[in-house]
Amino acid sequence: MLKAVKEKVAKQDSCRVERAAGRIENPVEKEKQTARFRNKEEEKWNHFLHQEIETYLYTIHPSFLLHPDAMRALHNRLLARSKGRRLVSLHVTSEVNLALDFYQSDLTFFLEYLEKKGFQLSGNEERLMKAMQNKLSENNYYIYFERFGDFAADAVTLEKALLDYLETAGSQNKYGSGRMDFLVKYLINKELLNPEVNHKKMRKLVKSLERRYAGSRKTGRPDREMSQIS
Template sequence: MFAGLKSRLNEKRAVWSKETQERIEQYAAYERSRSLEEMNRKQAQQSIVNQEVEKYLRTVHPSFLLKPETNRALLNMLYARSEGTFNINLSMTKDMRRAYSFYHNELKVFLSLLERKGFKTQGQEELFLQSFLTKLRENNYRSLAEAYGDFVPENASVTEAFELYIDTVDKENKYESGHLDFFATYLNHKGIADFTWTKGRMKRRLKHYEKAHKQEFKLKELERRLQRIS
């Protein structure tokens, strides 16, 4: 009797174990399918952003957005758009005002176009901005590298690089966000400095260097003017 009960119990346990294993396998298959769908969705969204941002940035070059404070402000504007709220800071810097104007006059229109093509901005604000800034930074670096060439020799010191940068770039643009971003990346590529500085700190160091060597830079500028006459 007990042997029969034990046998039937073992049979039931075997059935339960099999059913449990089947449920585990079904759930695992469901999770794999869901993960694959999510991966495909993200890839499709990334593809839309990459293609459209690349084309869009052939028409505009908002290098002022490469300033960290400015692109953080832009991210807040994107969040506000998704939430249906209004975002404005009355004590805005010049670059902040440019970012605000660019967002309302340009970027909002571009986002609407992206959304028509299937991109979902809400919940993917950071993905969009990261893709946008990455391509903007690439374009900015390529453009300025072509404009100024390889102006710092190998094995130059940071101070030598500072001097050559100030001598080489357009006077009115040497502290512009795009130029500072280019210079930091350029020094990294050259292996001259592993720049962990913020752009703000590099700007302060450059200004300090220029001020300390103000007379020398004036003499060089005068020499160039006289050479153009002769």
């Protein structure tokens, strides 16, 4: 009899220990489940954005958004939209002006479409901009590579590659945001350019080289400074 009572008490104690351990483990397991759910949601919306942006940019190519200032201005507009505020921009560049016009027209309809599909813009402004920038830059590279080809295939220096670009690009819009974005990526792929060089630096390099090259042709003498481009 006494033995049976002791066994019953021991069993009850064991059950209490198991329940207590379960209560300790449950929060950990719950946190893991929450993390898994969050990751699945992230993957779902990343895939959603990739698909929708790919379809959207198939019909339009706003290459001016590849200018860092334009993308920044658009990002600020999205943040203001989420907060129900309106921004007034003064003394804007041509690229920023194009970005603001784009926001007020084409992009507004696209944003409304995404929200109807269940995408929550508030808190995801940067994700949207990054996804759009990446896809736009990818499309832009293929567009200009098809147009210009491997124009600097034989270039072994940055200077030679930039001169090849000037000859290939022609006289119109050679410093456009789309062309500069393409040129930066093209030269990085050729291992002729430091990956840290941005659009503004590249534009300055090309303009500087063009001026010096024009000067050397007028005088009939080579310009020593051309070799200093890096």
